[in-house]
Amino acid sequence: xxxxxxxxxxxxxxxxxxxxxxxxxxxxxxxxxxxxxxxxxxxxxxxxxxxxxxxxxxxxxxxxxxxxxxxxxxxxxxxxxxxxxxxxxxxxxxxxxxxxxxxxxxxxxxxxxxxxxxxxxxxxxxxxxxxxxxxxxxxxxxxxxxxxxxxxxxxxxxxxxxxxxxxxxxxxxxxxxxxxxxxxxxxxxxxxxxxxxxxxxxxxxxxxxxxxxxxxxxxxxxxxxxxxxxxxxxxxxxxxxxxxxxxxxxxxxxxxxxxxxxxxxxxxxxxxxxxxxxxxxxxxxxxxxxxxxxxxxxxxxxxxxxxxxxxxxxxxxxxxxxxxxxxxxxxxxxxxxxxxxxxxxxxxxxxxxxxxxxxxxxxx
Amino acid sequence: xxxxxxxxxxxxxxxxxxxxxxxxxxxxxxxxxxxxxxxxxxxxxxxxxxxxxxxxxxxxxxxxxxxxxxxxxxxxxxxxxxxxxxxxxxxxxxxxxxxxxxxxxxxxxxxxxxxxxxxxxxxxxxxxxxxxxxxxxxxxxxxxxxxxxxx
Numbered sequence: 136x137x138x139x140x141x142x143x144x145x146x147x148x149x150x151x152x153x154x155x156x157x158x159x160x161x162x163x164x165x166x167x168x169x170x171x172x173x174x175x176x177x178x179x180x181x182x183x184x185x186x187x188x189x190x191x192x193x194x195x196x197x198x199x200x201x202x203x204x205x206x207x208x209x210x211x212x213x214x215x216x217x218x219x220x221x222x223x224x225x226x227x228x229x230x231x232x233x234x235x236x237x238x239x240x241x242x243x244x245x246x247x248x249x250x251x252x253x254x255x256x257x258x259x260x261x262x263x264x265x266x267x268x269x270x271x272x273x274x275x276x277x278x279x280x281x282x283x284x285x286x287x288x289x290x291x292x293x294x295x296x297x298x299x300x301x302x303x304x305x306x307x308x309x310x311x312x313x314x315x316x317x318x319x320x321x322x323x324x325x326x327x328x329x330x331x332x333x334x335x336x337x338x339x340x341x342x343x344x345x346x347x348x349x350x351x352x353x354x355x356x357x358x359x360x361x362x363x364x365x366x367x368x369x370x371x372x373x374x375x376x377x378x379x380x381x382x383x384x385x386x387x388x389x390x391x392x393x394x395x396x397x398x399x400x401x402x403x404x405x406x407x408x409x410x411x412x413x414x415x416x417x418x419x420x421x422x423x424x425x426x427x428x429x430x431x432x433x434x435x436x437x438x439x440x441x442x443x444x445x446x447x448x449x450x451x452x453x454x455x456x457x458x459x460x461x462x463x464x465x466x467x468x469x470x471x472x473x474x475x476x477x478x479x480x481x482x483x484x485x486x487x488x489x490x491x492x493x494x495x496x497x498x499x
Numbered sequence: 500x501x502x503x504x505x506x507x508x509x510x511x512x513x514x515x516x517x518x519x520x521x522x523x524x525x526x527x528x529x530x531x532x533x534x535x536x537x538x539x540x541x542x543x544x545x546x547x548x549x550x551x552x553x554x555x556x557x558x559x560x561x562x563x564x565x566x567x568x569x570x571x572x573x574x575x576x577x578x579x580x581x582x583x584x585x586x587x588x589x590x591x592x593x594x595x596x597x598x599x600x601x602x603x604x605x606x607x608x609x610x611x612x613x614x615x616x617x618x619x620x621x622x623x624x625x626x627x628x629x630x631x632x633x634x635x636x637x638x639x640x641x642x643x644x645x646x647x648x649x650x
Contacts, residue, residue, distance in 0.1 A: 196521045200531045461525075465517040481507060 170262050174251050181406050182399030183213030185456070189402075192460045223391040230291030231388065239289060240389070240396035243282025247403040249275035254410055255330045257420045257444035259437060268329035269317050272411060273310070276366075279404060280306050283375070286397070287385040298384020301471060302368060302375030308478045309365040309372075315486040316359040319493055320415045323347060333419035340423045345416040348496050355489045356416045358482050360455070363408035365478070367401065369459050371466040372474060409455035410448070417451045420444030541627040546610045548628045549603050551643040555584050555622035558596040562614035562623050570607040571614065574600035587621045598644045605631055606639040 187202065187210065194201025203209040227236055252275075253268040255261040265271050280303055287299020323344060324332045336343050345356050365372035376384035386397045413419060422428070422443065429439040469477070532539065541547070558575040575596040582594035614623050633639060 192525075194531075195525045195529075198524045198527060198530045200529050200533070461518060461521065462514075465521045466514065 167262070174262065175248065178248060178251060178403045178406075179399055182395075182402045183217060184210075185402035185405065186216070186398060187213045188456070189460055189463075192457065193464050196461065196464045217395065220391055220395040225392070226388075226390045228291055228388050232289035232291065235285050235289035236388075237393075239282050239286035240393045240400070241282075242285060243279050243400045244396050244403075246276055246278025246282055247400045247407060249278065250407040250411075251403075253329055254407070255333055255414065255419060255448075257441045257448055259441050260445060261330065264330050265328065267327045269321060269327040269332075273314060273317060276404075276407070277310070279400070282400070283385050286389070290385070290388040292388055294381040294383075295385050295387050298375045298381050298387070301381075302385060305365055305368075305372065305375060305474060305478075308475060309362045309482075312358050312362040312478065312482040312486045313366065315483075315490055316355055316362070316415075319355055319486075319490045320344065322490070322494060322497065329414055329419075333414055333421060336418040337421050339425040340418075343416065343418040343421075343423075348493055351489050351492050351496070352416070354485065355493075356412070358486045358489070359412055359416070360458075362478070362482055363412060364459055364462070365474070367404045367408055369405065370463040371469050373468060374471055374474060405456060405459060406452060409459065410452040412455055413448065413451035418447075419451075420448040422447055541629070545627050545629075546612045546625040548605055548626050548631055548641075549608060549614065549623060550626045550628075550641075551601050551603070551623045553598040553601050553622065553644045555620045556598045556601065557584060557592065557594050557620055557622075558598060559619065561617045561619070565613050565617060567611060567613065568607045568609060570604040572600060572602040572604075573598065584620050586619050592620065601643040603641045603643065604639060605641060606636060 190212075191201040191203075191209070193199075201209065202212040205211045205215050227233060250272050252262045253265050253271050255264075283302045283306075284299045287295045287297075287302070290296070320332065321327055324335050326332065332344075340346065345352050368375050374380070376386065381387075386394060389397060427440050427443045429443045430436070433439055556573075558573065560573060563569075563571045563573050575598050578595060578597050584592050584594050586592050610625070612625055615621075615625055618624075631639070
């Protein structure tokens with residue numbers, strides 16, 4: 136895979152950059168840094184804007200306005216919050232395990248950021264084109280659990296530890312329905328490559344995987360959506376950070392920039408699972424129409440396809456993010472035992488049944 | 500088994516009902532009033548800050564005596580030529596004294612409105628002003644006598 140990439144960049148460099156005589160491998164590294172920087176910046180941006188969006192949506196759902204003073208419509212609120220967090224005192228509790236305490240936010244953040252490496256943002260746009268994209272995502276997103284339990288353990292605070300343990304129990308349980316959803320998609324697509332999965336859903340809405348085997352894949356999508364909401368600790372599944380029970384859970388003791396990292400990790404994670412859902416079930420960057428609008432208007436340019444594809448991808452993912460916020464401000468929090476029984480008694484049997492039915496359907 | 504499926508269907512349905520309720524508020528008119536730009540109109544008999552028109556005041560000391568917390572200080576001089584003021588019930592009244600100092604320490608005020616009830620000329624009244632915060636206690640003492648009359 137790496138070799139193919141290097142070859143592609145080599146041909147690109149030979150074609151367009153003949154003047155600059157540097158080894159092509161260097162180009163690859165530079166390119167990786169540039170795109171990694173863009174994704175990192177974009178994710179941090181989403182961390183801020185997601186928090187702003189959350190507050191705004193919460194306000195609107197509760198007949199309030201939310202933040203609307205800083206900048207146009209309050210859009211710069213996240214900058215103000217960020218500056219406040221940077222200027223805050225960097226506090227480490229005396230009882231904390233100092234090294235782990237410092238490491239935890241970055242582990243969590245890296246786990247979130249790693250997911251973005253395998254996402255196809257648009258046609259031709261993406262960091263890598265992994266053969267085992269889905270498996271990689273399932274593996275790297277488990278780092279988040281390690282980050283959370285590190286934070287909870289090292290804080291030296293019983294509430295944090297309780298929150299971390301709840302979180303680990305929850306995420307590990309809910310990874311099973313998610314894994315089965317992934318398996319079903321892999322069965323349907325015959326590949327783990329995210330780009331290929333997206334390509335297979337081209338055409339129009341009818342070809343999206345959510346409508347492939349009519350009611351079954353819809354149920355599968357619902358299962359994935361519910362389980363991914365539990366994965367990223369959103370209400371109604373936010374018992375790891377339940378403010379009213381265990382005062383914020385694993386990030387109780389964090390302040391300043393480390394807290395900001397937790398926050399960005401949370402919102403980045405939320406965007407990541409919504410992006411995965413949109414790629415697996417809603418066709419990723421594929422247009423819901425049988426053609427791309429910009430291509431139809433201005434001719435068959437690859438750039439236009441990429442831009443419009445990115446727009447579709449972003450709008451699908453953001454719609455799911457909005458759904459998550461909408462659900463958050465509608466439903467109350469589950470109890471721990473209710474949460475577990477939902478996972479093991481409902482989601483797991485249903486996802487297994489869906490997988491079985493789709494398997495037989497494909498055999499037919 | 501029937502109960503199991505029934506509970507799932509009922510649960511999903513109740514989530515949908517909840518979502519429908521919240522989205523209605525998303526598009527409805529917001530209850531928030533954006534305070535410094537928009538304000539409530541106060542009711543007619545709202546008792547805000549005590550204010551005084553010292554040109555109407557006849558120095559009867561009614562308000563000074565009745566105030567439960569004694570927050571009004573009043574000083575006056577005798578006028579050489581008595582003026583005239585209208586009372587609230589439409590009669591003319593001689594104004595023998597001129598106010599040189601009319602001080603209201605609003606930090607003590609309990610907004611009972613007793614001072615305004617007996618004022619014959621309606622000189623002292625409760626305004627609809629409710630933004631009384633300031634940075635020092637001295638700022639809370641308001642002077643209502645005109646500057647020229649102050650000694």
